Amino acid sequence: MSWVVEEAGFDPNRIAINGNKYMLGNGAMGYRGTLEEFGKEQLTACTLAGLYDKVGDRWREPVNAPNGLSTRYYCEGRPLGLLSSEHESHRQSLNVRNATFERETVLAGPGNNRIEIRSRRFVSMKRLDLLLMKVELCASEDCELTVLTGIDGDVWDINGPHLEEPETLAADGIVAVSAVTHELRRTVGVAEAIRWESVPASVSIEREGPSVFRRATFSCKAGETYAFTKYVSVVIGDDRPAVLERALSRARSAAESAYEDHLREHEAEWEKKWAESDVAIEGDEEAQFALRYSLYQLHIIAPTHSERVSIPARGLSGQVYKGAVFWDTEMFMLPFFLYSQPDVARNLVMYRVHTLDGARRKAKEYGYRGAFYAWESQETGDDACTLFNVTDVFTNRPMRTYFRDKQIHISADAACGIWQYYEYTGDESVLLDGGAEAILECARFFYSYAYYKEDKKRYELLDVTGPDEYHERVGNNAFTNAMAKRTIGIALAALELLREKHPEMCRELIGKLDYSEDLASLSKMHNELYVPGPDPRTGVIEQFDGYRKLEDVDLPTLKSRMLNKNEYLGGGSGLATTTQILKQADVVLMLHLLKDDYAQDVKRANWEYYEPRTEHGSSLSSCVYALVASDIGAPDWAYRYFMKTATIDLTGESKQYVGTLYIGGTHPAANGGAWMAAVLGFAGARLHRGALVVKPSLPQGWQSIAFPMYVKGQRLLISVTPSEVVVRSDAANLKSQLIRVGEEERAVWPGGTLTFRSGRSERETDLPGPFKGALFDLDGVLVDTAKYHYLAWKQLAGQLGFEFTEADNERLKGVSRMRSLEIVLEVGGVELSEEEKLRLAEEKNERYLQYIRRMDESELLPGAKRYLQALRAQGVKIALGSASKNAAFILDKVGIADLFDAIVDGTKVSRAKPDPEVFVVGCRELGLEPDDCVVFEDAEAGVQAALAAGMRVVGIGHADILGAAHRVVRGLDELVG
Ligand code: BGC
Numbered sequence: 023m024s025w026v027v028e029e030a031g032f033d034p035n036r037i038a039i040n041g042n043k044y045m046l047g048n049g050a051m052g053y054r055g056t057l058e059e060f061g062k063e064q065l066t067a068c069t070l071a072g073l074y075d076k077v078g079d080r081w082r083e084p085v086n087a088p089n090g091l092s093t094r095y096y097c098e099g100r101p102l103g104l105l106s107s108e109h110e111s112h113r114q115s116l117n118v119r120n121a122t123f124e125r126e127t128v129l130a131g132p133g134n135n136r137i138e139i140r141s142r143r144f145v146s147m148k149r150l151d152l153l154l155m156k157v158e159l160c161a162s163e164d165c166e167l168t169v170l171t172g173i174d175g176d177v178w179d180i181n182g183p184h185l186e187e188p189e190t191l192a193a194d195g196i197v198a199v200s201a202v203t204h205e206l207r208r209t210v211g212v213a214e215a216i217r218w219e220s221v222p223a224s225v226s227i228e229r230e231g232p233s234v235f236r237r238a239t240f241s242c243k244a245g246e247t248y249a250f251t252k253y254v255s256v257v258i259g260d261d262r263p264a265v266l267e268r269a270l271s272r273a274r275s276a277a278e279s280a281y282e283d284h285l286r287e288h289e290a291e292w293e294k295k296w297a298e299s300d301v302a303i304e305g306d307e308e309a310q311f312a313l314r315y316s317l318y319q320l321h322i323i324a325p326t327h328s329e330r331v332s333i334p335a336r337g338l339s340g341q342v343y344k345g346a347v348f349w350d351t352e353m354f355m356l357p358f359f360l361y362s363q364p365d366v367a368r369n370l371v372m373y374r375v376h377t378l379d380g381a382r383r384k385a386k387e388y389g390y391r392g393a394f395y396a397w398e399s400q401e402t403g404d405d406a407c408t409l410f411n412v413t414d415v416f417t418n419r420p421m422r423t424y425f426r427d428k429q430i431h432i433s434a435d436a437a438c439g440i441w442q443y444y445e446y447t448g449d450e451s452v453l454l455d456g457g458a459e460a461i462l463e464c465a466r467f468f469y470s471y472a473y474y475k476e477d478k479k480r481y482e483l484l485d486v487t488g489p490d491e492y493h494e495r496v497g498n499n500a501f502t503n504a505m506a507k508r509t510i511g512i513a514l515a516a517l518e519l520l521r522e523k524h525p526e527m528c529r530e531l532i533g534k535l536d537y538s539e540d541l542a543s544l545s546k547m548h549n550e551l552y553v554p555g556p557d558p559r560t561g562v563i564e565q566f567d568g569y570r571k572l573e574d575v576d577l578p579t580l581k582s583r584m585l586n587k588n589e590y591l592g593g594g595s596g597l598a599t600t601t602q603i604l605k606q607a608d609v610v611l612m613l614h615l616l617k618d619d620y621a622q623d624v625k626r627a628n629w630e631y632y633e634p635r636t637e638h639g640s641s642l643s644s645c646v647y648a649l650v651a652s653d654i655g656a657p658d659w660a661y662r663y664f665m666k667t668a669t670i671d672l673t674g675e676s677k678q679y680v681g682t683l684y685i686g687g688t689h690p691a692a693n694g695g696a697w698m699a700a701v702l703g704f705a706g707a708r709l710h711r712g713a714l715v716v717k718p719s720l721p722q723g724w725q726s727i728a729f730p731m732y733v734k735g736q737r738l739l740i741s742v743t744p745s746e747v748v749v750r751s752d753a754a755n756l757k758s759q760l761i762r763v764g765e766e767e768r769a770v771w772p773g774g775t776l777t778f779r780s781g782r783s784e785r786e787t788d789l790p791g792p793f794k795g796a797l798f799d800l801d802g803v804l805v806d807t808a809k810y811h812y813l814a815w816k817q818l819a820g821q822l823g824f825e826f827t828e829a830d831n832e833r834l835k836g837v838s839r840m841r842s843l844e845i846v847l848e849v850g851g852v853e854l855s856e857e858e859k860l861r862l863a864e865e866k867n868e869r870y871l872q873y874i875r876r877m878d879e880s881e882l883l884p885g886a887k888r889y890l891q892a893l894r895a896q897g898v899k900i901a902l903g904s905a906s907k908n909a910a911f912i913l914d915k916v917g918i919a920d921l922f923d924a925i926v927d928g929t930k931v932s933r934a935k936p937d938p939e940v941f942v943v944g945c946r947e948l949g950l951e952p953d954d955c956v957v958f959e960d961a962e963a964g965v966q967a968a969l970a971a972g973m974r975v976v977g978i979g980h981a982d983i984l985g986a987a988h989r990v991v992r993g994l995d996e997l998v999g
Contacts, residue, residue: 024311026851027672028115031102036121037064039674044116044123046143049320051087051256052151052338055116057125058093058141058155059103062178062592066092068153069338071323072331073258073398074345075203080181082406084334084345088185088199088212088232090254091155092174097131104129119296120289120316121147146284147291148380149460150327151272152505153254156281161242162797168239169222171252172487173199174928175232180341180684185210188232191266197227197234200266205539206244209262212254213269215277218251247515253284292303298730299362301700304893305725309661312668313700319671320358325692326365329372330401338904343685344406346398347373349432352439353615354642355694360446361731368452371443374436375456377403378463381433385467388427393460395432398414402850412593415586421593424494428487430471434505437464438615443524446709448734451693454524459531465513466540468506469547480552488566489611490591492639496566498553501559501612506845508616510548552925556620561607561627573601577637588679590638598837604632605639607646614649618710626654638881641667641676647696652719653704660703661721668696701729705742709733713760713767716749716778718742733759738770747778753892753998757792768989771976774997789888793974795948795955797941798891800904800927801977802835802960802996805887805916807906811871814866815846824850835961838905838934841865847936867908877915885995890921890999899923901944903957905934924948935963945971958994959987 037056044055049071056066060643068087076082080298081409095102095892104112108130113123124132125729131137140995143155185201197215204629219227222238230233240248240563255272259265303310323337332347333355336600351370356646357368374381374395380403381393388394396405407426409853410420440457453461467688483506483581485645490500520528532538556563564570580591580603591598592605610632629650638644644863648663670676670692678686686798702708705727706717712732720742728741736759737752753773760769770776801808812831819826830849834842843863879887900923902909909927913919924947926940933939945955957968960978963988968975977984978990984990991997 024307025119025314025528025712026115027315028113030111030113032109032112034105035239036674037669039522040067040114040120040687041067041093042671042686043116045319045337045339045688046116046121046123046145047324047338048145048147048150049323049325050112051153052323052340053091053143053145054155054339055114055123057114058091058106058143058157059095059105061089061092061174064105064350065178066174066706067178067340067530068256069340069345070107070256070258071325071338072328072401073203073208074205074406075182075184075508076205077182077184081344082205082400083179083184083341083406084182084338085184085203085210086177086179086182086341086527087210087256088173088175088177088188088201088591090153090173090212090214090256092142092235093157093169093171093252095129095137095138095159095464096162096168096170097129097135099166099168100132102129102131102137107131118315121145121318122285122321128590131161131163134163135165137165137167137873142281144285144288146262146288147295148284148287149272149276150259151255151269152276152284152983153256153305154251154276154281154284155254156249156251157240158247159240160247161244161974163244165241165242167248168237169250170228170235170237171216172197172228172235172525173214173233173254174232174347175199175201175234178340181485185232188504190229190232190234192227192229192234192236194274196270197236198273199232199269200262200269202262209259209261209265209903211257211262211265211269213257213266214255214272215253215273217251217253217277217280219251219497220247222248244514246367251277251281279648280586280628280849283671292321292793294884295363295969299358301697301727301729303700303727303775304951307372309665309668309724310704312665312672313696315672316668316696317358319688319693320355320690322362323688324366325360325369326363329369330376332370332373332399333690335691337690338683339630341689344394344400345398346406348691349429349435350642350691350694352435352442353611354691354698356439356442358694358697359702360443361729362450364443364447364732364735364782365718366447367443367447371440371452371457372455374462375640375797378456378460380404381436381460382463388793390467391470392465393433393463394438395436395464396906397429398433411683412590412680414593415589415682418682421590423491423593424487425569426820428485429491430483430504431468431488431499431505432466433464434502434509435463437509437512438505446733450519450523453516453519458520459535461509461513462531462535462537462540465510465544466535466537469540469543471507472547472551474550475552480550481547482552488608489609489642490565490629492596492598492603492605492637493566493569493597494592498552498554498609499566499569501565501608502572503551504612504616504619507548507551507553510544510551513544514548527779528727529561530886532653544837556624556627558857561624561625562631563612563628565604565609565632575601575603575811576634576636577603580637581845585830588682591637592678598637601633606635607632610636610650610670611646614653617653622654625650629654629656629908638666639677641670642695645692645699648695648699649703652699652702652706653717655718655719657704657721660699660719662719663698664699665691666705667699675955679992682991701725701731705729705740707731707742710762713808714738714749715762716740716747717763718744718747719810720744720820743780749776749778750775752843754896756896757856769998771989772896773889793898793954795899795901795950797891797903797944797955797957797968799957799959799961799964799974800906800909802883803958804883805877805881805912806883806916807870807877807881807908807912808835808872810870811842812875814914815842816870817869818862818866819850822847822852824852826850833961838928839907840868841934842950871908874912874915877912879917882916882918882996884993885998887918888998889994890918894921897949899950903939903940903944904928907930935961936966938967941968941971941973959984962986
């Protein structure tokens with residue numbers, strides 16, 4: 023299966039699109055997939071996360087660093103490059119597995135000379151300030167090749183220039199550029215060290231304005247390779263000399279190691295990322311690659327290093343959309359990180375905590391209380407969204423838009439993101455570190471925004487814009503109202519949690535926010551907030567008040583009315599505003615987010631109603647239609663939308679302009695949407711009331727989808743095929759996790775594997791939960807001496823003249839020796855004196871002992887030793903609870919005696935199972951309560967004994983015999999995976 027995206031040939035029209043497609047990054051910076059000889063005209067950019075700047079009254083946007091990889095080539099003094107000379111061949115590729123970019127180009131030099139340029143680069147995932155590039159040059163004829171390589175300070179800016187007072191430096195083999203931002207005067211320092219693998223004939227320094235280069239000349243011999251590696255460090259800070267010094271020293275020390283050494287470090291980080299997050303699809307290579315590519319795009323922009331930055335709507339692919347963070351992050355990207363990298367998810371939600379003051383300022387500015395989050399958020403949380411966000415293509419005049427003022431759902435999105443983090447991870451620290459405060463402030467904002475309609479006895483949210491931005495300033499947008507209600511519900515739940523678990527802090531918070539009065543108001547609003555419901559006849563939920571009265575035109579007709587392909591369909595007089603055509607999923611998104619609140623037929627009715635009316639003018643839309651299509655059992659429809667969202671940055675087919683505004687770049691929300699469509703949609707895996715629910719709906723041809731998922735810090739590996747769902751629990755997990763597939767609900771235990779087959783239904787069980795002690799029966803659980811017992815009894819029966827079958831033997835399981843003998847005699851209809859019985863029992867035991875004396879470790883049942891070791895490693899105490907008088911001897915023979923903290927066998931107890939004595943004593947010897955213990959038993963009598971002792975039981979064997987157990991597995995190997 024390929025991990026590489028590549029293309030051959032060169033098309034100048036694809037430079038901008040390929041800049042996105044071949045992008046590299048590490049969350050701290052993004053480096054566009056342009057070639058090293060390109061400059062700002064080709065939209066080359068190294069975009070820095072979290073550093074913004076504003077020049078004059080233009081839009082505030084992220085800062086692009088001077089380009090430390092800049093390298094231009096010359097042959098005999100003439101420029102060489104895809105834009106400046108003929109090329110014979112060109113190939114470029116991106117390996118998403120190890121995040122490396124490579125180009126190989128053969129260019130025509132003077133005469134017949136052919137010069138091959140091969141360069142490779144990566145943005146280190148290990149050292150987040152570091153970019154590396156290795157170049158190899160080879161000419162077909164002897165010639166002089168010149169390389170102008172260094173730092174290009176003449177960067178691409180949309181609303182710049184942002185970097186001022188550039189200073190260049192060249193000393194001790196290192197070149198550097200530093201400059202300060204216009205607004206906040208923060209320093210960006212870029213230093214480049216170089217390792218010449220082939221010594222150039224001459225090297226000189228050239229400075230051009232904000233740039234500094236080395237001019238290196240090689241006297242090339244035909245067919246020989248000339249190579250060098252660039253080590254570029256990019257540092258941001260407030261103290262200019264310190265920033266420069268740091269960049270210099272980082273570049274210098276990086277250059278002490280070879281490119282390959284850095285690559286190894288970087289690859290190791292990527293291996294970890296894929297191990298944590300890869301989604302493997304069997305049966306559809308195209309979908310597999312598109313999905314992996316989407317995850318790659320998310321990884322390269324994920325802030326692993328800071329909770330002060332989040333992910334902008336265009337990632338780190340440039341300054342488009344002001345580098346701002348929208349609701350995209352919480353609604354479309356957060357789930358991926360929650361499932362695979364909870365630490366990154368924490369950073370993302372903490373960003374909202376750190377920008378709470380900005381949200382408070384915005385609420386205040388509009389005359390509201392609480393927190394009104396920025397529609398376009400930068401580092402402070404103040405809104406970067408302008409009131410005139412689109413330019414009219416006809417008049418070239420700015421258009422008033424109300425994204426900033428009226429998309430109040432942003433506060434619900436932020437609050438729900440924080441709460442969702444808590445629900446999935448169980449990590450309360452986020453709530454304590456400011457998350458609860460942010461949620462409360464969001465809820466308060468909705469209260470202060472709402473109107474109470476006395477006549478209707480309900481709260482309403484009027485004058486809002488929902489996700490469908492083509493209809494601005496509407497009343498009671500179903501999505502907004504439903505999400506506001508959810509936010510208030512979350513605020514009340516968060517307070518409840520604090521009150522219960524952190525009463526002191528709860529009191530403080532209520533005091534600090536002066537929240538006591540709001541509490542009553544919020545409860546009332548929670549009950550009385552109007553949320554538009556389904557039409558009783560059609561099931562369709564009206565998107566907002568009066569939506570149904572708008573012209574019901576179809577999309578092709580609407581499009582045929584357009585006079586300019588870039589005209590904006592919303593705003594004051596856009597074509598869609600008077601119609602039912604919507605920009606993107608709105609009601610349908612609500613049906614995904616709040617899926618448990620709506621019946622399946624309502625979801626279907628709305629999907630079918632809104633789908634033909636949706637323009638998908640936003641890249642956020644397709645995945646939502648995919649998700650709900652899966653939910654309503656239409657995987658083929660879901661598939662089309664899934665592929666659209668998963669390939670968006672591969673095909674480059676997305677809107678590039680709104681009005682006159684360039685909006686190109688990568689689409690992380692669509693990338694996150696691809697993951698959601700696959701994992702939440704097709705596999706249908708999500709957390710619901712503490713249980714992991716898996717409700718698959720696989721597209722045609724998919725043989726399986728497999729992925730990891732964290733639930734409350736416990737890692738699970740889930741694999742779904744058309745006929746079964748297998749959930750494996752990481753052996754390092756400490757707790758069991760409840761899984762629901764269809765009607766079946768069972769718990770997967772640490773190190774265990776659960777298989778749900780379609781059509782099979784087992785008894786629902788209680789949550790076995792975590793346990794401190796494990797008590798094991800011996801025969802049939804850890805070892806199979808049952809066969810030796812059987813052989814010994816069979817021989818005895820033969821001696822007494824009757825047949826003793828395997829079926830008869832079933833009756834002996836878990837039963838003491840004397841009682842077993844009585845059963846055997848019953849089978850043969852033989853009556854004997856007590857004395858005779860004792861003798862025969864002894865005889866049988868002697869035979870049995872002969873067998874077990876020959877036992878060794880190979881007689882352990884599969885998984886037994888590994889499971890015991892795994893439990894010990896987790897600190898679980900272990901006891902043996904067996905009727906056998908030979909138990910200690912057997913444990914010793916098979917080499918596991920030292921794994922037991924207590925051995926309770928037939929020498930310590932007298933009452934046979936189903937009497938609970940053996941387990942009661944075992945539990946006491948472990949110093950635990952029955953509640954803390956789980957028994958592993960293969961016999962029905964043993965299961966009864968454990969239940970009678972008040973313990974949870976795992977039956978080892980068949981559910982038809984051991985149905986009373988909390989859970990039945992075939993053997994311990996099933997629990998260790
Ligand atoms: C969409 C918004 C989205 C923004 C950034 C707009 O076109 O309508 O919902 O947040 O783009 O992706």
